[in-house]
Amino acid sequence: MLRAEGILVWMDRLKILIHWFRRDLRLTDNTALAAAGREAAVVPFYVLDPERVRMDGHGPAYWQFHLESLRELSAKLEKQGSRLILREGALLAEMERLAAETGANGIFFNRLYEPASVDQEQKVAGLGRHLGIEVRTFKDYVLHEGGEVRTGSGSAYTIFTPYAKKWETLTKARPVKAIRCSVPPILKKLRTMRLPSLGRLGMSSALRIPAAGEKAGLDLLRRFVRERLAGYDQTRDFPAVDGTSRLSPHLCHGTVSIRSVYHAALAAAAKGTPRARRAGGVYLKELVWREFFSQVLAQFPFVGRGCFRPQYDRLKWRNREDWFLAWREGRTGYPLVDAAMRQLRETGWMHNRLRMMASMFLTKDLLIDWRWGERYFMEKLADGDMASNNGGWQWSAGTGTDAAPYFRIFSPARQSRRFDPGGVFIRQWLPGLVPLSAAEIHAPWLQKRLPLAKLDFPEPVVNHEVQRQKTLDMFDRINR
Ligand SMILES: Cc1cc2nc3c(=O)[nH]c(=O)nc-3n(C[C@H](O)[C@H](O)[C@H](O)COP(=O)(O)OP(=O)(O)OC[C@H]3O[C@@H](n4cnc5c(N)ncnc54)[C@H](O)[C@@H]3O)c2cc1C
Known part of the structure; x- marks a missing residue:
């Protein structure tokens, strides 16, 4: 028997369902979990698949946030008299093992939409058919x-x-009504592993990521x-x-x-x-x-590999490794771009205006393939979401769903004057530029009062106007 919003609900005591946690690390307003709790006693389950960790492109910021959230989830479940069963290994093998150990009648989980997750879902559905148990999925994300x-x-x-x-x-x-899931007696006897450290995942971190959980x-x-x-x-x-x-x-x-x-x-x-x-x-x-x-x-899952507008797969990006490194390290000589890239590296988050600006700079000032930037963002972001990241990059590169986008090219100095007029954000991340005035800070190479070397700030890697024309020419060659 369980209590949901003051209503007593009867259920079959023998029925056991596995709730597979994925990117739904919460107990409140969780569609699949609540549905499982309404029908049966629940085995909360999470699988850490080392192969998936290696392949999915996320880095320490993402995993630190994820592990900290899992830690909190596990503690909350314990407080409710339940337990998170955490296993490390290949998803299907671990799922099959747990189903056998618990005699579960089914597996419930919330759907995700990137190709690798859809592929997992299809495999779990196949496992359900093979085991003769129900697999039920829910819209939640x-x-x-x-x-x-x-x-x-x-x-x-x-x-x-x-x-x-x-x-x-x-x-x-x-929002789904909160439900306290009933705990199957077998749960106490199940093997679970300790949450791994980032080091165990082969990552190190001293990042100031946002508070998780x-x-x-x-x-x-x-x-x-x-x-x-x-x-x-x-x-x-x-x-x-x-x-x-x-x-x-x-x-x-x-x-x-x-x-x-x-x-x-x-x-x-x-x-x-x-x-x-x-x-x-x-x-x-x-x-x-x-x-x-x-x-x-x-x-259109092909956008995960190529341009939404396939003709742009023929664009001739310049892809200079030294410029890519300067961008990643926040050394392009364009202060707001550099400040943004430092915010990303140190906190695993970047403001949306800056994501637009930094991505447009990489693609349309440095003429570097948007996929290089997409990969780098994914590795650094705590919120790395394949769909939003891909959509954002293709929007900036001008290869995506927008109707007439390729000639939209931000001037980094103009964006800087408009969106960080006092240079407050720039000074926060580039202390070397603190001595510059609000008028000077957006284009330090134009002021003659303080030499750039003294400010410990590089010359711009490229001339925006020259690069802008090269980008337009690159697109025109395809559109002609
Ligand atoms: C190149 C590029 C890469 C991006 N990569 C990601 C990513 O990996 N993960 C991610 O969540 N967002 C991504 N975004 C979208 C956006 O920058 C972030 O969602 C936003 O900055 C997050 O901050 P916030 O929560 O304070 O946003 P808010 O302004 O508070 O917006 C609220 C929510 O709306 C959603 N949202 C806002 N703007 C966008 C947008 N342009 N596209 C999609 N969703 C949006 C987010 O879920 C966000 O949390 C990217 C944008 C660009 C231009």
Whole structure:
């Protein structure tokens, strides 16, 4: 018997279901977990597959966030008298072993949409058929899956604005009611391993990553809707201001659910002034971008390897290794780009305005293939989400779903003057530039008061205007 929102629910005591945790590391508002808890006693399960860790391209920031969130999840389960069963090994072998050890009647989990995750899901479904047990999957990572948001003729949207218009008309699921899962007696006897350290995964870290786990995520969400949401539309583009929600790592690892975020923002905006309602609308639109890119990857999985517009696979990128290194290390000589790259390396997070600027700089000033940058971001981000990362990179490179994007080329110095006018963000990450005034700091090579060598700051690796023309020529050769 279990208690859900004051209602007593009877269930078959013998029924046992495995809940497979993936990127849904939370107990509240977890669709598959709640469904399993309503029907049966639950075995909470997580598999650390070393092969997957090696192959999926994430680095220490992602894994540190993930492991810390798992640690919290495991502690919360213990508090409820349950246990997280953690195993290391190949997914299917571990899943089959656990199913045999527990005599489970089924496996429940939430769906993900990147090709490797879809492949895992198909294999687990095959295992279920082989074992003769139920495998049930749930929509949880997004509000709407690709199949729900269709054009009048039933095809997938490939352009954001009409997609967003349709998405907004659809009814959104409410957060799932909290449920305390019943614990099968066998759970106490099952083998589980200790959470590995980053070192065990072959990674080291002294990163200042965002606070991980469900509690930190929910606190962040509460504070954001209370204190910052009403000004979001005014502040979200300024990296020196704490104006965005910073929820991306939580949404990526599932320490906070997308339903909780959507409904909290919607409710807070509805209660506010007309200005606050407008800001809330701008925020919700950002969540639509996440869903848009998720469905682009799900429906056109080839974007994980090549350009959404296949003609651009023929672009002749210059791919200079020394420029790529300068970009990665924050030594391009363009202060806001360099400050952004240092924020990424040291914290595993980068402000959206800067992600757009740094990615456009790599592709359209340094003429380096967007896939190089995509890979590097994935390795450094704590919120590395294949769909959003790929979508962001193809947007900046001009190879993606946007209608006429390739001639949109940001000037790094102009972006810097506009979005970090006082140079506050730049000074935070590039202390060498502190002596420069707000007028000088965006293009240090133009001021003659202090030599660059004295500031310990490099000459620009390229001339923006020259490179801009080269990029246009590179695209024109394809479009001709
Ligand atoms: C080149 C590039 C790479 C990116 N890589 C990732 C990535 O790996 N993972 C990731 O979550 N986001 C990625 N983004 C999108 C965006 O930059 C981040 O989601 C955002 O900066 C996270 O900060 P926040 O939570 O404070 O955002 P907020 O402004 O508070 O937005 C709220 C939420 O909306 C979603 N969102 C906002 N903007 C976008 C966007 N442009 N595309 C998709 N979702 C969005 C995120 O889930 C975010 O947490 C990338 C963008 C670019 C240009």
